[in-house]
Amino acid sequence: MNPRERVWRWLILPAVLLYAVLTWGSGIDRAAGDLATGGVWTPPALHSGTSFVEARRFVEAGIPGSALDPARAALLSEPVNPAAPALLGMALLGKRNMAAADQAFRVAARLGWREPLTQLYWFQTSLAQNDLNNAVLRFDAIARQHPDAPYIGVMARSLERSSAGRDALARRLVAGANWTGSYATIRDGTTSEQIAARVDVLNRVADLGRQIGCESMVQPARVLAAVDPAAGARLWRRHCPRAAGQGLVIDGGFEQPVLASLDTQVPFEWSVTGYGGLDAGLAPVKGGQAVQVRSSSSVTLPFIEQLVPLQPGTYRLSWRIEEPGSEQQRRLLASLSCARDLVAAQPQAGMPLGDRLTRQISIPADCKAPWLRLWLAPGSADVTVDDLRVEPI
Secondary structure (H helix, E strand, C coil): CCHHHHHHHHHHHHHHHHHHHHHHHHHHHHHHCCCCCCCCCCCHHHCCCHHHHHHHHHHHCCCHHHHHHHHHHHHHHCCCCCHHHHHHHHHHHHCCCHHHHHHHHHHHHHHCCCCHHHHHHHHHHHHHCCCHHHHHHHHHHHHHHCCCCHHHHHHHHHHHCCHHHHHHHHHHHHHCCCCHHHHHCCCCCCCHHHHHHHHHHHHHHHHCCCCCCHHHHHHHHHHHHHHCHHHHHHHHHHHCHHHCCCCCCCCCCCCCCCCCCCCCCCCCCCEECCCCCEEEEEEEECCEEEEEEEECCCCCEEEEEEECCCCCEEEEEEEEECCCCHHHHHHEEEEEECCCCHHHHCCECCEEECCEEEEEEEECCCCCCCEEEEEECCCCCCEEEEEEEEEEC
């Protein structure tokens, strides 16, 4: 493939894909008149002019060269509409007239940068010239208008391929962008290499001093808990303020709303296991609050859990029981294991050490992210547990 052919494919194929994604805009155009706010922006090329519609259909069909005549007609009918020279530029690209296409897109840029085809052309051109800062600006202009469009992820991956591109993306995110939450979302079909690049960008954002916030990080944290728990836990701690500065166990003192809704829970924080016969909730204690649990079950069951990525080694697990007496101490069991069933997880009661109960646990090399769980054996009295810690020995 000669250089001219490579440039043609580099510029036109992404543009055709993007325009297909933006076909939903024609529905917006029909509905816009019914919206009292008038706040929905509709790409100018999706308006109802016959020449625009015909040219757009050729582009969407993947044959932009056939759009040349209607694109010329569109430009003659609305010469100050920024979509007209952009469509003409696409048609000229389809005819592989690179110089004329470049001139058309320069005209389109002077008329208005909000036209997505214009932004995409200069995005691809900037990438080809390794001008990553300008490429990110063009990406930002499209992503701000269509933050949830599927093609935004494809464009982002073009930038994520290099360290310099990831830096440029991170700086744009630090500056503030309405597409931050959409960018952080890890969608179906994302490869492990793409996930690693996305995580790297988000870590660079944290390095630059910005926290994206807990809400936007729930979905990626859940995905990473399954595919790369260590990376997920680190990202969650860096971008969710309530997890920052915690020990190996997040909220071991149970001061956060551990019984939050399922929509906000992530594996790296406490969640209630939901077994029938158990009733767990927060209770006030001296200096804060603790988890209080009661059981009507005839078997030992876990009532609360958290995923705690750890390096292989030996750890001391310890906690404090608020109620005096050995019965409650014996009924409260703890486990730190990759296994989740009762026998394999090997929950045990702690040995007294001062005002705490402790047990020593070894994490093998094949267990990168054990589950920390508290269990309650059958009995009638409530048990209140607080100040749970995991510390390396």
